[in-house]
Amino acid sequence: MDQPIGVIDSGVGGLTVASELIRQLPKEQLIYLGDTLRCPYGPRPKQEVVEYTWEMVDFLLNKNIKMLVVACNTATAYTLDELRANLSIPVIGVIQPGARAAIKMTNNRRIGVIGTEGTINSKAYPLALQSINSNIVVNDLACPKLAPMVEEGNLTGSEAYDIVYQSLKPLKDKNHIDTLILGCTHYPLVKDLIQEVIGKHVHVISSGEETAREISTILSFNKKLYNGTRIPKHQFFTTGRLHVFESIANKWLQQPLGFVKNINLSEKSFNK
Template identity: 55%
Template structure:
């Protein structure tokens, strides 16, 4: 199947998932759409998040994708089930894969989850973790300052170190042995988060397990590409293509990216 895989996110954070899909499935083409103009989704109402997620989804459906990955934890918590029921193509979120990854490595079953206000309020990770293992202890913490740090590109400096240390202070006495990065933006802060939490805490992001799920689903449904070349991925943003390209190039390790700014509306989309 030569159709591309669609990946949507509230901003650039979903690139952490897209990067892992590229690594595990190098011949699959990816269409990435980040809603940077309306990021972050965490403080928004569930109704808004669902509306925005459907707009992003419909844009990529118009590009004839064969699978949709909702690489935003807030959108996954709010809209995954509805979109999955409505679409005929496979739809995958990032919360369940993240929960599986954490349960694979925890030893004392005391797991922390950091995420946006929307994700933490939904208790989506707690529900997912306890659906697999009912005895797990889950400590959730909203980190509303993290996404703006990443979206601004200020995720590796003294300001980021101070914000992360101050935000995570309440988790350092919880006897956690595993911490889930419950937002796909947070892996860009992973090195600082690891230093703050200490060597005894394993830090988990959902990208690797999500990519593994993508591979399994495509194989099972006979949708894997027959292409033997490395494709040129396409990147769309609702905000500044220049800022998106700068951060994405740095994170993905690629100098030239095909980035276009698009206007997302209720029923129509247009290139700016």
């Protein structure tokens, strides 16, 4: 089916999921929308996150997408059930795939989760993990400084390391986890720093690979995979600073973006 897959995120973090989608489903076209102007979503009230998420969804629905990927943990926690109940297309979040990947990796059944305040307060990960295995011990920690750091393009160097170290110190000092879920799609952009701080003995889990695998399965089951020969032309939209978005996206995707545009979601004038 020659329709694009829509991917939404509060900023650039969802590019980690988009990158994995491009790798696993090279024939599919993506339309990515990052609400970088209003990022991060984590500290925002639930109703505000719901409102912003629906604005992004409405924009992508006007692009005739065949599937919606909510590549933001906070938006997934707050809106996934509502989106699935109201949309006629498949809707995929990143929490369940991340939880399944972590359970596959853990040996001592002690799993850490780091995320935004919204994601951690929602308890979405403990619920997802313990619904699969009630013996899992979950240690979750809000890291409010990490997503803004990534949005600014601060991905390496001593300043970034110090922020990661101070953010993870309570988790590192407190418990003997053997697996850590990056419960925000921004965090894989600094995965190497996180691994260095938390220790090589800890499996660090990004949900992108597992999410892409689930998307492939669902599209195949619904007979919506594209099987033609055209070369995919991805589209990228951002509500914030274009040059910052392009810089991070080019670095992460390791290929030219092609079509990239700044938009204003509050205008409600979405052109097809």
